[in-house]
Amino acid sequence: MNPLAMSDGLMSWSSLAPAVTEIWLVIAICYLLLVDVFAGERHRGLTPTLTLVVLAAGAALTVSCGHVTERTLLFNGLYVADELGYVLKLAALLVVAVALLYSRAYLAERGILRGEYYVLALTALLGICVLVSANSLLTVYLGVELLALSVYAMVAFDRDSGLSAEAAMKYFVLGAIASGALLYGMSLIYGLTGTLDLTQIAARAHAPLHLGVILGLVFIVVAVAFKLGAVPFHMWLPDVYEGAPTSVTLFIGTVPKIAYFALTLRLLAQGLAGTEAQWSQMLAPLAVLTLVVGNLVALVQTNIKRLLAYSTIANVGFIVLGFVAGTPDGYAAALFYTLAYVLVALGSFGVILLAGTRGFEADRLDDYRGLYQRDPLLALVMMMLMFSTAGVPIFVGFWAKLRIFQVLWESHHLWLVVIAAATSVVGAYYYLRVIKLMYFDDPQGSLPATTASAGVRLALALNAAAVVALGIRPGPLLDLCARLIH
Amino acid sequence: MHNLLSILIWLPIAAGVLVMLLGDRNIVAGRWVALLGSLATLLLAGPLWMHFDTSTAALQFPETLPWIPRFQAYYGLGVDGISMPLVVLTAFMTVPVVIAGWSVIQARPAQYFAAFLIMEGLMIGVFAATDALLFYFFWEAMLIPMFLIIGIWGGPRRVYATIKFFLYTFLGSVFMLAALIYMYVKSGNYSIAGLQALPLTLIEQRWIFVAFFLAFAVKVPMFPVHTWLPDAHVEAPTGGSVILAAIMLKMGGYGFLRFSLPITPDASRELDLAVIALSLIAVIYIGFVALVQQDMKKLIAYSSIAHMGFVTLGVFIVYQIVRNTGSLSGAGMGMDGAMVQMISHGLISGALFLCVGVLYDRVHSRQIADYGGVINTMPVFAAFFVLFALANTGLPGTSGFVGEFLVIIASFRASFWYALLAAVTLVLGAAYTLWLVKRVVFGPVANSKVAALQDLNGREFIVLGALAIAVLLVGVWPAPLLKVMQPTIQHLLTQAIATKL
Numbered sequence: 006m007n008p009l010a011m012s013d014g015l016m017s018w019s020s021l022a023p024a025v026t027e028i029w030l031v032i033a034i035c036y037l038l039l040v041d042v043f044a045g046e047r048h049r050g051l052t053p054t055l056t057l058v059v060l061a062a063g064a065a066l067t068v069s070c071g072h073v074t075e076r077t078l079l080f081n082g083l084y085v086a087d088e089l090g091y092v093l094k095l096a097a098l099l100v101v102a103v104a105l106l107y108s109r110a111y112l113a114e115r116g117i118l119r120g121e122y123y124v125l126a127l128t129a130l131l132g133i134c135v136l137v138s139a140n141s142l143l144t145v146y147l148g149v150e151l152l153a154l155s156v157y158a159m160v161a162f163d164r165d166s167g168l169s170a171e172a173a174m175k176y177f178v179l180g181a182i183a184s185g186a187l188l189y190g191m192s193l194i195y196g197l198t199g200t201l202d203l204t205q206i207a208a209r210a211h212a213p214l215h216l217g218v219i220l221g222l223v224f225i226v227v228a229v230a231f232k233l234g235a236v237p238f239h240m241w242l243p244d245v246y247e248g249a250p251t252s253v254t255l256f257i258g259t260v261p262k263i264a265y266f267a268l269t270l271r272l273l274a275q276g277l278a279g280t281e282a283q284w285s286q287m288l289a290p291l292a293v294l295t296l297v298v299g300n301l302v303a304l305v306q307t308n309i310k311r312l313l314a315y316s317t318i319a320n321v322g323f324i325v326l327g328f329v330a331g332t333p334d335g336y337a338a339a340l341f342y343t344l345a346y347v348l349v350a351l352g353s354f355g356v357i358l359l360a361g362t363r364g365f366e367a368d369r370l371d372d373y374r375g376l377y378q379r380d381p382l383l384a385l386v387m388m389m390l391m392f393s394t395a396g397v398p399i400f401v402g403f404w405a406k407l408r409i410f411q412v413l414w415e416s417h418h419l420w421l422v423v424i425a426a427a428t429s430v431v432g433a434y435y436y437l438r439v440i441k442l443m444y445f446d447d448p449q450g451s452l453p454a455t456t457a458s459a460g461v462r463l464a465l466a467l468n469a470a471a472v473v474a475l476g477i478r479p480g481p482l483l484d485l486c487a488r489l490i491h
Numbered sequence: 492m493h494n495l496l497s498i499l500i501w502l503p504i505a506a507g508v509l510v511m512l513l514g515d516r517n518i519v520a521g522r523w524v525a526l527l528g529s530l531a532t533l534l535l536a537g538p539l540w541m542h543f544d545t546s547t548a549a550l551q552f553p554e555t556l557p558w559i560p561r562f563q564a565y566y567g568l569g570v571d572g573i574s575m576p577l578v579v580l581t582a583f584m585t586v587p588v589v590i591a592g593w594s595v596i597q598a599r600p601a602q603y604f605a606a607f608l609i610m611e612g613l614m615i616g617v618f619a620a621t622d623a624l625l626f627y628f629f630w631e632a633m634l635i636p637m638f639l640i641i642g643i644w645g646g647p648r649r650v651y652a653t654i655k656f657f658l659y660t661f662l663g664s665v666f667m668l669a670a671l672i673y674m675y676v677k678s679g680n681y682s683i684a685g686l687q688a689l690p691l692t693l694i695e696q697r698w699i700f701v702a703f704f705l706a707f708a709v710k711v712p713m714f715p716v717h718t719w720l721p722d723a724h725v726e727a728p729t730g731g732s733v734i735l736a737a738i739m740l741k742m743g744g745y746g747f748l749r750f751s752l753p754i755t756p757d758a759s760r761e762l763d764l765a766v767i768a769l770s771l772i773a774v775i776y777i778g779f780v781a782l783v784q785q786d787m788k789k790l791i792a793y794s795s796i797a798h799m800g801f802v803t804l805g806v807f808i809v810y811q812i813v814r815n816t817g818s819l820s821g822a823g824m825g826m827d828g829a830m831v832q833m834i835s836h837g838l839i840s841g842a843l844f845l846c847v848g849v850l851y852d853r854v855h856s857r858q859i860a861d862y863g864g865v866i867n868t869m870p871v872f873a874a875f876f877v878l879f880a881l882a883n884t885g886l887p888g889t890s891g892f893v894g895e896f897l898v899i900i901a902s903f904r905a906s907f908w909y910a911l912l913a914a915v916t917l918v919l920g921a922a923y924t925l926w927l928v929k930r931v932v933f934g935p936v937a938n939s940k941v942a943a944l945q946d947l948n949g950r951e952f953i954v955l956g957a958l959a960i961a962v963l964l965v966g967v968w969p970a971p972l973l974k975v976m977q978p979t980i981q982h983l984l985t986q987a988i989a990t991k992l
Binding site (some may be wrong): 392397398399403407410411414415422423426427429430433434437438440441444445478479480483484487 | 558559560561562627628629631632634635638639642643649650653654657658661662665666668669672673675676
């Protein structure tokens with residue numbers, strides 16, 4: 006298929022319609038920057054509100070113009086519009102909106118409610134959208150870097166905090182190394198296949214494989230593992246989660262996971278499908294290490310952000326297992342896991358945000374002692390989310406794990422099933438510990454009352470309700486994930 | 492009523508959610524909602540028994556709705572002669588728990604009642620599910636309320652006990668899930684009947700048997716994975732202990748009957764001696780352990796493990812009997828005994844924990860040494876306590892006799908030595924139970940606290956009275972219960988004996 010023929014040289018509005026999300030975001034980002042300059046100190050709340058409007062309008066535009074019924078290539082094959090991208094973009098828009106909604110009071114209380122924060126969130130979102138729709142190594146890299154650079158800046162956003170600056174620095178340096186690895190791997194692949202187009206790479210990179218392709222693949226797998234936070238490329242993750250302002254932890258703990266799922270899918274499962282035997286062999290030990298290290302190290306954490314960071318790592322292990330299976334069902338399972346994880350992480354980091362107040366970060370585990378007595382709703386929501394991540398029915402996390410077990414059995418990975426099952430029991434312990442602190446212990450000293458507004462509480466309650474609803478009726482989401490991949 | 496089972500599951504859950512929403516501020520209304528909800532469930536369990544057709548082994552009151560089409564998983568419910576009595580037992584035992592907690596629970600009472608009601612629905616779901624995925628769904632979900640019940644309303648070491656309880660059961664269940672998924676991948680659906688009919692090689696059966704065994708042996712609990720139970724029982728509030736002993740332990744036995752025997756008959760036949768050995772160890776060794784306990788709840792907990800040993804013994808001697816006699820005729824007796832033992836133990840252990848609760852509410856101690864001569868100040872209570880204690884030792888005329896007797900008779904057919912070892916329980920059980928009664932109930936008034944005891948109030952009398960009637964009824968006239976189970980057990984026997992190879 007010649008991509009030039011598809012896009013017809015001349016671009017008309019209708020041919021650009023599938024990319025409406027990105028176009029809208031670019032326009033909105035420019036306007037928001039201007040608005041923020043003119044709004045000044047007095048109207049600090051204007052940009053946050055406008056951002057939510059931008060996201061809502063973006064979702065509306067995506068639904069009305071951006072839907073495609075079949076795989077469509079744009080921009081000379083650099084960009085692909087398909088149903089997967091469409092759904093992931095809508096999910097990302099929603100998650101960003103909810104994350105920003107949870108964060109607003111936190112930012113205001115710490116004096117960092119600035120327009121740039123929202124602009125950076127939108128540029129990160131733009132990066133995610135580009136990545137999700139990438140059909141060329143170039144576009145992939147563009148999306149990855151746009152997302153990463155925005156996020157580095159967000160981590161350092163609280164510029165007076167030494168911890169945040171340190172976290173941002175670590176993230177940036179290590180991220181740069183990963184980007185280097187990604188680029189190097191891409192250059193090898195490009196050199197040996199002679200194309201940047203993922204569709205054509207898929208057609209050219211197949212057995213018998215040139216050794217150079219495998220070498221390039223190694224570098225790409227390293228970069229992907231770094232982005233996902235798979236052991237042993239996970240070192241940045243706990244430090245960044247802990248050091249970043251909690252609202253940023255919420256952000257980087259949720260939306261980028263959607264993007265990195267897409268990165269793994271587009272690069273490895275689609276572009277380098279011919280090397281599936283090789284990369285699934287590389288990913289399998291990574292997944293095992295990730296599960297073991299993530300779950301074991303989480304056991305001894307005293308900071309809840311660090312705890313959830315290691316919990317993220319453990320969950321990434323499951324997502325990688327979906328890819329190890331190496332079948333469309335496996336990718337669908339990984340997608341389901343990613344979406345379920347993002348939904349749960351959104352709520353749990355949201356609870357951390359809302360449990361704190363001015364001058365009280367609520368990031369130590371001890372701060373959660375007796376949370377039930379301080380704020381029953383937060384404790385209830387957190388309990389449900391912890392049970393969900395532990396993989397206990399009636400919550401969505403159960404189905405995510407079940408689906409991964411299923412695809413592993415289908416692809417005959419007996420030992421991976423056993424390891425995943427055993428580590429998830431270890432994992433259950435630290436989730437139970439959080440519940441124990443909230444429900445069984447009494448608060449230490451007098452902690453300030455929580456100040457979350459009714460609207461945010463409602464959002465959090467809906468978030469938890471979604472976790473239960475999807476836990477009782479997972480069918481539609483499972484079907485959707487399967488349809489998107491096949 | 493074609494959706495009776497759904498009502499039995501969701502009515503208590505709805506009542507529980509309502510109580511939780513009413514909150515601690517409206518606890519007066521909340522208590523009544525809880526009581527009415529549990530009573531209504533019990534009343535609805537009546538028709539389940541009445542309209543149950545005792546001439547067939549087929550699943551009755553069936554319901555099937557599509558649940559997750561992608562997995563071919565159905566919201567499938569139905570009961571047979573094994574599950575129906577357990578559903579009724581669950582509905583029956585929740586009412587005393589609600590009444591017993593009426594005024595005793597001061598901290599977060601709304602959540603207390605809500606947790607028990609929700610758990611009732613989930614437990615009925617476990618027994619009624621005909622789809623393995625739905626079964627697992629209820630089986631795991633049930634852990635959440637129990638975890639909270641022990642952790643929030645438990646004793647001093649409640650946190651240790653509840654986390655141990657959760658992790659033990661979770662560990663077992665995860666491997667059961669892995670086995671279920673394996674069979675799903677082979678067969679393409681999760682229906683229990685489908686899994687029972689699924690052909691499996693001996694190697695597959697062995698692994699699946701081990702996975703199931705991990706899940707069910709922890710739940711029963713069998714030696715050596717029983718150690719969570721004494722901790723959980725001692726620390727749980729009275730209601731929690733009652734439900735744990737009366738219903739949750741039965742799920743292990745139920746699992747063996749529903750999953751292990753029919754799905755992996757050849758592996759069960761091959762590994763039966765191991766299970767029998769573990770059961771006999773539970774009966775004898777744990778009986779000795781019970782003898783030395785200083786804590787009343789711990790003593791009853793160990794007694795539970797010993798009594799549940801009879802259940803697993805009764806289930807697995809079937810293979811030995813068939814090996815010895817070559818006929819099925821006597822084999823059913825072991826299973827009959829196991830089933831009756833489960834029902835009977837549910838009633839008796841629940842009643843004993845309620846008795847301990849009555850004492851604990853007054854004296855705030857579970858140590859045997861803190862009591863003595865209770866009969867002088869609480870004669871009515873003492874009468875009940877002695878009755879349940881005697882039932883626990885297997886006195887003829889009480890339900891405890893029927894189950895143990897059937898199992899011992901059946902084990903004679905299997906081997907004289909099994910029967911001899913199993914019969915040791917008659918001595919040991921009598922020893923630890925009667926010694927407990929002697930030290931707590933009889934003798935002179937031990938101290939000022941015992942001297943100040945008030946006898947049973949109306950609520951407690953009703954609760955213990957109802958349980959006493961049930962214990963005596965099953966003991967004197969077990970025929971209806973046996974009749975209900977008969978066709979299903981016959982069917983199960985043919986499944987368990989048939990080979991899949």
